[in-house]
Amino acid sequence: MSQKLKTALDAIVPVSPDNLKRAAMHMDSLTKPQGSLGRLEDWAIRYVAIRGTPLSKVEKKCVYLFSGDHGVVAENVSAYPQAVTAQMVKNFLNGGAAINVLAKHMNTEVVVVDMGVNHEFKNISGLIHKKIAMGTGNMRRSPAMTRDQAEKAIEVGLDLAYAAKKQNVDILGTGDMGIGNTSPSSAIISVLSGKPPEETTGLGTGIDHDSWKHKVSVIDEAIKFNRPDPGDPVDVLSKVGGFEIAGIVGLILGAASQKIPVVIDGVISIAAAVIASQLNKGARDYFFTSHKSSEPGCEIGFQLLEQEPLLDLNMRLGEGTGAVIAMDLLEAGTKIYLEMATFENAGVSKNKN
Amino acid sequence: MSQKLKTALDAIVPVSPDNLKRAAMHMDSLTKPQGSLGRLEDWAIRYVAIRGTPLSKVEKKCVYLFSGDHGVVAENVSAYPQAVTAQMVKNFLNGGAAINVLAKHMNTEVVVVDMGVNHEFKNISGLIHKKIAMGTGNMRRSPAMTRDQAEKAIEVGLDLAYAAKKQNVDILGTGDMGIGNTSPSSAIISVLSGKPPEETTGLGTGIDHDSWKHKVSVIDEAIKFNRPDPGDPVDVLSKVGGFEIAGIVGLILGAASQKIPVVIDGVISIAAAVIASQLNKGARDYFFTSHKSSEPGCEIGFQLLEQEPLLDLNMRLGEGTGAVIAMDLLEAGTKIYLEMATFENAGVSKNKN
Numbered sequence: 001m002s003q004k005l006k007t008a009l010d011a012i013v014p015v016s017p018d019n020l021k022r023a024a025m026h027m028d029s030l031t032k033p034q035g036s037l038g039r040l041e042d043w044a045i046r047y048v049a050i051r052g053t054p055l056s057k058v059e060k061k062c063v064y065l066f067s068g069d070h071g072v073v074a075e076n077v078s079a080y081p082q083a084v085t086a087q088m089v090k091n092f093l094n095g096g097a098a099i100n101v102l103a104k105h106m107n108t109e110v111v112v113v114d115m116g117v118n119h120e121f122k123n124i125s126g127l128i129h130k131k132i133a134m135g136t137g138n139m140r141r142s143p144a145m146t147r148d149q150a151e152k153a154i155e156v157g158l159d160l161a162y163a164a165k166k167q168n169v170d171i172l173g174t175g176d177m178g179i180g181n182t183s184p185s186s187a188i189i190s191v192l193s194g195k196p197p198e199e200t201t202g203l204g205t206g207i208d209h210d211s212w213k214h215k216v217s218v219i220d221e222a223i224k225f226n227r228p229d230p231g232d233p234v235d236v237l238s239k240v241g242g243f244e245i246a247g248i249v250g251l252i253l254g255a256a257s258q259k260i261p262v263v264i265d266g267v268i269s270i271a272a273a274v275i276a277s278q279l280n281k282g283a284r285d286y287f288f289t290s291h292k293s294s295e296p297g298c299e300i301g302f303q304l305l306e307q308e309p310l311l312d313l314n315m316r317l318g319e320g321t322g323a324v325i326a327m328d329l330l331e332a333g334t335k336i337y338l339e340m341a342t343f344e345n346a347g348v349s350k351n352k353n
Numbered sequence: 354m355s356q357k358l359k360t361a362l363d364a365i366v367p368v369s370p371d372n373l374k375r376a377a378m379h380m381d382s383l384t385k386p387q388g389s390l391g392r393l394e395d396w397a398i399r400y401v402a403i404r405g406t407p408l409s410k411v412e413k414k415c416v417y418l419f420s421g422d423h424g425v426v427a428e429n430v431s432a433y434p435q436a437v438t439a440q441m442v443k444n445f446l447n448g449g450a451a452i453n454v455l456a457k458h459m460n461t462e463v464v465v466v467d468m469g470v471n472h473e474f475k476n477i478s479g480l481i482h483k484k485i486a487m488g489t490g491n492m493r494r495s496p497a498m499t500r501d502q503a504e505k506a507i508e509v510g511l512d513l514a515y516a517a518k519k520q521n522v523d524i525l526g527t528g529d530m531g532i533g534n535t536s537p538s539s540a541i542i543s544v545l546s547g548k549p550p551e552e553t554t555g556l557g558t559g560i561d562h563d564s565w566k567h568k569v570s571v572i573d574e575a576i577k578f579n580r581p582d583p584g585d586p587v588d589v590l591s592k593v594g595g596f597e598i599a600g601i602v603g604l605i606l607g608a609a610s611q612k613i614p615v616v617i618d619g620v621i622s623i624a625a626a627v628i629a630s631q632l633n634k635g636a637r638d639y640f641f642t643s644h645k646s647s648e649p650g651c652e653i654g655f656q657l658l659e660q661e662p663l664l665d666l667n668m669r670l671g672e673g674t675g676a677v678i679a680m681d682l683l684e685a686g687t688k689i690y691l692e693m694a695t696f697e698n699a700g701v702s703k704n705k706n
Binding site: 098205 | 453
């Protein structure tokens with residue numbers, strides 16, 4: 001393991017139980033029945049405990065859209081051609097994609113990172129150039145990445161989290177773009193849960209049942225060919241993962257090490273969160289799972305992470321679209337905490353107990 | 354039935370299937386796999402079909418917080434004293450409540466209406482004075498309202514919807530405040546579903562198990578005493594309802610008659626939506642159920658309304674807090690519809706099928 005990754009992992013400490021208790025006490029002093037804002041309260045209390053008191057207003061939310069291509073598309077596992085990854089990266093930079101519209105509505109900055117798209121973007125403006133290769137290897141017949149490539153990709157995510165800390169970003173979000181990337185995500189979740197690919201694999205961007213059966217067999221063969229070691233998360237990531245997934249692993253670990261709350265998108269980000277969590281279980285204190293997508297790997301991922309998603313909107317787009325919605329609700333929770341009147345100062349009677 | 358209510362009911366027409374089809378076609382031309390934004394797409398398509406094309410941007414969202422007191426609190430069914438209704442109305446007007454914070458974050462106006470709070474507010478500014486009485490009668494021993502009072506309260510809601518139309522409000526939301534008002538809501542849902550109060554009654558603002566058993570028996574006795582006619586929704590509303598619930602019924606029907614989308618909050622608003630829907634089933638085309646609260650009456654209400662809630666955040670506060678969150682997501686969906694690039698104009702390849 002690289003020194004940089006080791007340093008990040010060593011810096012992750014559990015969230016203070018005292019902070020959690022203090023935040024919950026303040027939440028209970030506000031003019032509403034205790035606990036009546038449900039999940040919003042739970043998230044806000046954890047946010048406050050992470051950030052420490054006195055709490056400042058959320059000023060800056062930022063979603064990181066890690067993009068990469070996948071050699072496994074040669075096996076015909078996706079409904080879309082590989083060229084769409086690069087086309088969508090340009091669409092993100094032009095502001096025409098779903099994530100742009102949602103992020104603008106939710107007052108969130110979008111950062112687009114090329115981790116390994118199979119296209120030379122040259123000097124295209126607005127893109128963070130961190131290309132490690134022109135796409136991964138085809139995991140059915142070779143490892144997706146070398147171990148060195150996987151660690152380099154994780155370090156890109158770490159560095160982005162460290163830069164976010166310097167720029168005073170209050171909430172990070174994860175997002176992904178990569179045609180074919182539900183296949184490595186399902187593979188990762190299969191290896192780390194021990195569940196067969198039939199149970200972790202879905203329809204991705206929209207394949208039919210026959211194509212789904214084929215996709216399951218490709219993932220199964222990729223696992224059998226590579227024999228990733230479930231006890232070594234970086235081995236799993238490098239053999240059946242992807243560059244953008246590794247970038248997300250790094251962002252999550254970097255955020256946790258810097259005590260920045262990070263909101264996790266759908267199945268691709270969940271696969272990354274499972275890897276991050278196996279590298280250091282303490283990272284779980286710092287991330288928030290935003291939504292359950294229609295990919296079956298999500299549910300298994302949540303079990304591994306011991307977290308419930310905030311939302312279930314039947315979404316399956318990726319790009320961080322679920323994350324930005326949940327980031328906005330997390331911000332709303334912090335406002336509840338900061339701005340609501342207490343029973344005391346509003347002159348409202350408490351309950352009879 | 355009053356002429357005003359009859360006119361509103363007669364003006365409700367089903368949403369045009371052609372409009373729905375056209376909106377869905379445009380949604381499918383945008384740069385995302387078809388249907389991949391799930392519930393956000395469904396809601397946006399229905400919104401567009403209601404409003405007609407060309408669609409304009411959402412400029413104005415408004416949540417109506419109907420407040421009223423309940424005679425049944427004499428039976429000790431709530432965790433809070435009745436004085437809290439008036440205290441919270443003042444808190445709303447001072448901006449210190451949860452709904453104020455959330456509505457401000459979601460860029461939504463809050464309109465507070467006194468439908469029948471047991472307090473003289475005099476000339477307090479910012480409050481819409483529509484008091485019908487100083488609280489309802491105790492439904493365990495008398496009807497909650499006369500039929501005339503119930504119709505007058507419905508007409509308040511109708512008038513507010515007509516005024517909203519004139520003020521170009523794009524999305525309405527429903528909210529409530531009234532200590533004790535989960536009891537009439539459960540009673541309404543019991544009568545109209547045929548399910549016993551054990552199945553429709555929850556812990557409200559937070560009572561213990563013994564108090565819950567007592568609350569169930571009070572609701573049961575109220576129904577037995579009043580014998581509301583399930584075939585006559587205004588009879589049910591007047592005998593075991595409340596002034597704020599009647600106001601919400603009117604707002605929903607007025608919105609539907611004016612083709613304004615209206616987002617429904619938790620169990621109190623759901624009880625009102627069930628009444629509205631029984632008065633004219635066509636109203637369902639115009640309302641959107643925002644969230645499932647921890648009150649068991651919600652689930653039964655959704656079955657009666659044949660709608661699924663957008664969110665399940667374990668909230669149980671009322672005030673329209675669930676509605677404003679969902680209203681913001683409905684607005685986000687309209688932006689997806691209006692602002693995203695198409696495959697054509699972004700130069701993104703379509704899927705292989």
